[in-house]
Amino acid sequence: MDTVNHPPHYNANPSGVEAITVIEWLSFNVGTAMKYLWRAGHKGDHIEDLEKSRWYIDREIGRLRELKEMLRDELS
Numbered sequence: 001m002d003t004v005n006h007p008p009h010y011n012a013n014p015s016g017v018e019a020i021t022v023i024e025w026l027s028f029n030v031g032t033a034m035k036y037l038w039r040a041g042h043k044g045d046h047i048e049d050l051e052k053s054r055w056y057i058d059r060e061i062g063r064l065r066e067l068k069e070m071l072r073d074e075l076s
Helices: 019-023 028-038 046-075
Strands: none
Touching (some): 019 028
16 A cells, blocks of 8 residues: 555545546645545544635635736726
């Protein structure tokens, strides 16, 4: 078993697919949130994983709001 590149919790999702296969196509915050959702409860505390995911989602929402505001200001 390769515990550096493929620890057991990487493939613990019932689909058998590693999170990176899906998340590498997403923005950092969304991808990281997906990673925590994908592996929730397979490595540690399920609720903590969901809270971590929410933290990255909130961060992405803030980033997009700032971007939207900057674009609106530039077009004004």
